[in-house]
Amino acid sequence: MDWDEATHALGVDEMDRTHREFTALVGMLMAADDSDFAMLFGKLLDHSRQHFSNEGRLMRIARFPALGEHEGEHHRVYGDLVQMNRAVQKGRLLLARAYVKTGLTEWFALHLATMDSALAAHLKRVGEAPAKTTGAALPVL
Ligand SMILES: [Fe+2]
Numbered sequence: 577m578d579w580d581e582a583t584h585a586l587g588v589d590e591m592d593r594t595h596r597e598f599t600a601l602v603g604m605l606m607a608a609d610d611s612d613f614a615m616l617f618g619k620l621l622d623h624s625r626q627h628f629s630n631e632g633r634l635m636r637i638a639r640f641p642a643l644g645e646h647e648g649e650h651h652r653v654y655g656d657l658v659q660m661n662r663a664v665q666k667g668r669l670l671l672a673r674a675y676v677k678t679g680l681t682e683w684f685a686l687h688l689a690t691m692d693s694a695l696a697a698h699l700k701r702v703g704e705a706p707a708k709t710t711g712a713a714l715p716v717l
């Protein structure tokens with residue numbers, strides 16, 4: 577999976593940086609031999625935890641209306657990653673390799689185009705609203 581600025585960039589720096597790292601990690605996992613795969617899968621798990629908790633923080637700061645739905649998706653995928661990482665760290669790579677190639681890649685493309693893109697649009701709207709109209713702290717983007 578290659579990063580394509582025109583397709584993947586959402587215009588919110590923090591999110592774009594994270595998504596660029598995510599696609600790079602997935603690309604490395606696809607090309608990895610068995611010994612590197614386990615190490616990289618552990619990295620993907622850590623990276624995803626930070627990715628999802630950062631988006632959760634942005635959603636709360638900006639009072640994103642679809643927080644529950646979006647975070648539910650993050651939790652579901654993170655749960656799958658945790659389970660797969662257990663197998664991977666015991667040397668069982670087959671399922672995780674298939675997941676990285678198809679399930680995770682397809683999930684990311686769809687999630688980016690729908691939920692993350694809606695969040696980015698909301699952050700840009702909120703970021704442009706003058707602070708005095710809401711009285712609330714605005715996110716620094
Ligand atoms: Fe994301």
Ligand SMILES: [Fe+2]
Nearest residue numbers: 631687691692
């Ligand atoms: Fe997300």
